[in-house]
Amino acid sequence: MKYYLLAILYCVINIANSQQNCTHILSGNVHDFHDGSPMSGATIYIETFNTYTTTSINGDFTINNLCNGTVTLVVSHIGCKTKRVDIQVNSNTSYEINMEHHTEALNEVQINSNGTTRLTRTAQETQLKTKALERFSAFSLGDALNQISGVSSINTGSTIIKPIINGLHSSRITTITNGVRLQDQEWGIEHAPSVDINAADQISVVKGSASLAYGGDAIGGIIITRPANPVLKDTLYGKTIFGGSSNGKGFNVNTRINKNYESGWFSQLQASYKKNGDFKAPDYNLTNTGLNAKALSARFGKKLFESGFEVYYSFLDNEIGILGASHVGSAFDLERAINSGTPVLVKDFSYKINEPKQDITHHLLKGSYFKRFKKFGKVNLQYDYQNNQRFEFDVRIGDRRLIPAVDLKLQTHSLLADVKLDANLNRKINFGIMTRYQNNFANPNTGVRRLIPDYDKYDFGTYSTIQMRLHSDLIVDAGLRYDFNRIDAKKFYRKSRWRERGYNTDFSNIIIKETPTQFLTNPIFNYHNISVSTGLNYSFYKNHKIIVNYSLTSRPPNASELFSDGLHHSASRFEIGDIRFNKEVSNRASLSYAYSQSKFNFLVETFYNRLNNFIYLRPLDFIKTIRGPFALWEYQQTNAELFGLDFTSTYHFNDSLLWQNKTAFIKGYDLNTNLPLIDIPAFNTENEIVYNNAAWFDFSASLKSDWIFEQNEYPNFNFDIENRLNGEMITIDISSPPPAYHVLHFYSEATFGLGKHTHLNVGLGVNNIFNTSYRNYLNRLRFFADDLGRNITLQLTLNY
Amino acid sequence: MNTQKQNFKTMKTNYLNLNFMKTTKVFASALLCLTLFTSCSDDDDNPTEVLEEELITNVTLTFTNNANAEDVVVLSSVAPDGQDGESTENVTGSFTTGATYALTLGLAAEDEDVLNEDIIPEADEHFFVYAVNGINLTMTRDNDDEMGPDENKLGVKTTWIAGESSTGNLQISLIHEPETVDDSNGFGSATGGSEDINITFTGVTIN
Known part of the structure; x- marks a missing residue:
């Protein structure tokens, strides 16, 4: 019977077809891809007939009187990407159209009212966009992040800039570049992040660890850099930046080319080169502070709304000169350098980079794939490999000057799977797992005992976060993460050190080999960490917003804190780790209040961070060596607290004139000794007046004042050593912070159209206008020389 | 359908x-x-063991009386772990008032002669500075001393004269890549650079 009916139907259709009867009906339904809900009021343009229709409250539409053939519909809806579909009609046809939220597709994350993308809704997050980043093309990631209130940096000279977020740095900050967690020996205080700022299109900084998907050990914060999102359009575009700077006679070139296709294929190639010679302080040259930096990144893939993949590769090679005057021997040398007030080594300008210097190369390769499932969400898979090679060359005698004193190769493989359930836009769930294997190889050919031993490290992490919109003005979120870390090291200990540390009583079972002077040991440590984060985001009376967050985070001690054992040049000290350390645990609560109005807006971010088993370095003893006396700095564990307030406000006098203030205040204390913590940024306030005139080639000019106060709360770690020649006691003042300083900067730019899609931006800046001499408490070379003098920069940015 | x-x-x-x-x-x-x-x-x-290459483990100052080869004063410093380990100093013998001594320097890394293999070939980057306190010793740099930075004598060949009976301290330092050096007074002085060695011998005596 069924077949009979079908046969009849077939005949009817065939007859209809043969008669070219234009009576077919196309009935359709428009749905939201995410949750399958019907979309009412969507506009449907029937290209074939040049007519319009709209969908009903149920998302339904009907088009009558269609002939055999193809019907082209263009469907649009507010907030969605316009969709074009070709439908073959040979009979009465029904068709289902799934619409995607355009903004969601572009950013993968929520969009707030200002149109900026956010990772989480309850974290203290700040973003830097393309425009803000382009100005720092000639500088580093750390320099760019310094623009954010509450973010500062700990520097080694002017080219090694390590970000500090709310007083914490190094291993306590996680850096994510294009979805990959950077593994670049970040434990070292003079190891700058291996990131070329030119490869980033957008940078987010999250204070604290509220974003658990990226790791559970980011006690200080998370830095996320992202490349530009591909656009679904057949297009070829690019950008080239040329820059020059007077101080250091530096120049930089960066160029980027993007090719995109409407089919979703995209590719991008980017390369940059920076070079400068010796920088200059107002009164003298900073000999051996040159930089030679090369970077390259390439990516291609296919990105559609429903699925996509990406292959990404980046390479970076930085050769960095370290201020020659900072190479000191014994504590006497350090004392002479501190008290002389000027660097002991000053030579004529040169581009040559001598020892001491660093040479770092970093390769990163990533492959990722995602697929969206209707009424479910998005699944993302990623594999990445990183290879970080660090050479540090010291001032050495004889042929050995060509051999690095530090030669570390760190290789990391990571595998990630992440699922985002966003079928219900009011309740988003995210969960995933991460596995990582890492191998560190310390080359023994340096002829210097290894700073960090050879080790294998295994990490496993799993997390789940949920974000709920309880009300149109109220969002709450919560997250839970578990991490397992295992470090399996092979370390040589000199027998004298082994006994001095008392390891012979506690760790005799880990000795696997004995040589005349050293023990080879095999320490294996496992750490289990639980991280929690929860918060809420509440908007009220239209202009007000409150964000509250609490997070619990644990960080296992890093290789340096566990195993350090050796002389640190430029600090003139021995640094000794401790294998007895436990993980560091942070409880951080934060509260933000934002007020925004057309003319005036401000943001106050406060936090309190309680750290248990906080690891830090302090001088505790001396060692009398053949080179004179040296201070012995030992890693210690204590309980500590940090609290602070970051303030950002903007006032628009009129359309063309605005004033902006950024102020940060932070305190940190060691709760066991009641001493202030070392290296805490002093109170600082930045005021800027910006004038802009869009009608005049988008001209803008700004004057910025940076006022850094003297840090009056610091631990007094000064020590006295005896000059055994005459019995005199000499005080080594390594603690006293430099006085407050104030510097003024100027920047102006204008953009000129050179064609339909081509425009040229010219930027002229003067840093430290009055050539003020100053030293920064957070510059590790402050003992030896002043900071940079006046620097005039010119930058041409060509977009095409 | x-x-x-x-x-x-x-x-x-x-x-x-x-x-x-x-x-x-x-x-x-x-x-x-x-x-x-x-x-x-x-x-x-x-992993293979790294034996510090740069370590100077032994510094020995041997003073020999020009008139009596039997009259020898030896100041020695031993650091078994090299430059980043504890050192111990030892003084044997005592100077004789009025006598003139030639100093023979020895800098070694275990059995490697650091002075002749590394320092003298790079004499223009090194400079020895001596100092005394409480002991009546005077010294001059010999005419055939190695030439150090900027036409200054390096300080490996020196002559010492012992004065009145006294007891005090003697210091030797080796400056690597000094900025300026001055040998006009035999003890020598330098600015800048870093100290590769800095050893003070206490309780040195002239009888």
């Missing part, structure tokens, strides 16, 4: 599944690689 839609859907799903499978394969191989890497590094290869 619905077949068309169905077909379309199936096709689409197939395509996506294929894609998915391909990717799964890629990830599976990546995982395999990961496992391989892990297992490779798991073999029993222990």
Whole structure:
């Protein structure tokens, strides 16, 4: 019977077809891809007939009187990407159209009212966009992040800039570049992040660890850099930046080319080169502070709304000169350098980079794939490999000057799977797992005992976060993460050190080999960490917003804190780790209040961070060596607290004139000794007046004042050593912070159209206008020389 | 009527599944690689021991009386762990008032002669500075001393004269890459650079 009916139907259709009867009906339904809900009021343009229709409250539409053939519909809806579909009609046809939220597709994350993308809704997050980043093309990631209130940096000279977020740095900050967690020996205080700022299109900084998907050990914060999102359009575009700077006679070139296709294929190639010679302080040259930096990144893939993949590769090679005057021997040398007030080594300008210097190369390769499932969400898979090679060359005698004193190769493989359930836009769930294997190889050919031993490290992490919109003005979120870390090291200990540390009583079972002077040991440590984060985001009376967050985070001690054992040049000290350390645990609560109005807006971010088993370095003893006396700095564990307030406000006098203030205040204390913590940024306030005139080639000019106060709360770690020649006691003042300083900067730019899609931006800046001499408490070379003098920069940015 | 839609859907799903499978394969191989890497590094290869190359383990100052080869004063410093380990100093013999001594320097890393193999070949980057306190010793740099930075004598060949009976301290330092040096007074002085050695011998006596 069924077949009979079908046969009849077939005949009817065939007859209809043969008669070219234009009576077919196309009935359709428009749905939201995410949750399958019907979309009412969507506009449907029937290209074939040049007519319009709209969908009903149920998302339904009907088009009558269609002939055999193809019907082209263009469907649009507010907030969605316009969709074009070709439908073959040979009979009465029904068709289902799934619409995607355009903004969601572009950013993968929520969009707030200002149109900026956010990772989480309850974290203290700040973003830097393309425009803000382009100005720092000639500088580093750390320099760019310094623009954010509450973010500062700990520097080694002017080219090694390590970000500090709310007083914490190094291993306590996680850096994510294009979805990959950077593994670049970040434990070292003079190891700058291996990131070329030119490869980033957008940078987010999250204070604290509220974003658990990226790791559970980011006690200080998370830095996320992202490349530009591909656009679904057949297009070829690019950008080239040329820059020059007077101080250091530096120049930089960066160029980027993007090719995109409407089919979703995209590719991008980017390369940059920076070079400068010796920088200059107002009164003298900073000999051996040159930089030679090369970077390259390439990516291609296919990105559609429903699925996509990406292959990404980046390479970076930085050769960095370290201020020659900072190479000191014994504590006497350090004392002479501190008290002389000027660097002991000053030579004529040169581009040559001598020892001491660093040479770092970093390769990163990533492959990722995602697929969206209707009424479910998005699944993302990623594999990445990183290879970080660090050479540090010291001032050495004889042929050995060509051999690095530090030669570390760190290789990391990571595998990630992440699922985002966003079928219900009011309740988003995210969960995933991460596995990582890492191998560190310390080359023994340096002829210097290894700073960090050879080790294998295994990490496993799993997390789940949920974000709920309880009300149109109220969002709450919560997250839970578990991490397992295992470090399996092979370390040589000199027998004298082994006994001095008392390891012979506690760790005799880990000795696997004995040589005349050293023990080879095999320490294996496992750490289990639980991280929690929860918060809420509440908007009220239209202009007000409150964000509250609490997070619990644990960080296992890093290789340096566990195993350090050796002389640190430029600090003139021995640094000794401790294998007895436990993980560091942070409880951080934060509260933000934002007020925004057309003319005036401000943001106050406060936090309190309680750290248990906080690891830090302090001088505790001396060692009398053949080179004179040296201070012995030992890693210690204590309980500590940090609290602070970051303030950002903007006032628009009129359309063309605005004033902006950024102020940060932070305190940190060691709760066991009641001493202030070392290296805490002093109170600082930045005021800027910006004038802009869009009608005049988008001209803008700004004057910025940076006022850094003297840090009056610091631990007094000064020590006295005896000059055994005459019995005199000499005080080594390594603690006293430099006085407050104030510097003024100027920047102006204008953009000129050179064609339909081509425009040229010219930027002229003067840093430290009055050539003020100053030293920064957070510059590790402050003992030896002043900071940079006046620097005039010119930058041409060509977009095409 | 619905077949068309169905077909379309199936096709689409197939395509996506294929894609998915391909990717799964890629990830599976990546995982395999990961496992391989892990297992490779798991073999029993222990790291090799690094014996510090730069260590100066022994510094010896041998003063010999020009008139009496039996009258010898030896100041020695021994640091078994090299430059980053504890050092111990030892003084044997005492100077004789009025006598003139020639100083023979010895700098060694275990059995390697650092003075002759590294320092003298790079004499223009090094400079020895001496100092005394409480002991009546005077010194001059010999005419045939090695030439150090900027036409100054390096300070490896020196002559010492012992004065009145006294007891005090003697210091020797070796400056690497000094900025300026001055040998006009025999003890010498320098600015800048870093100290490769700085040793003070206490309780040196003239009888």
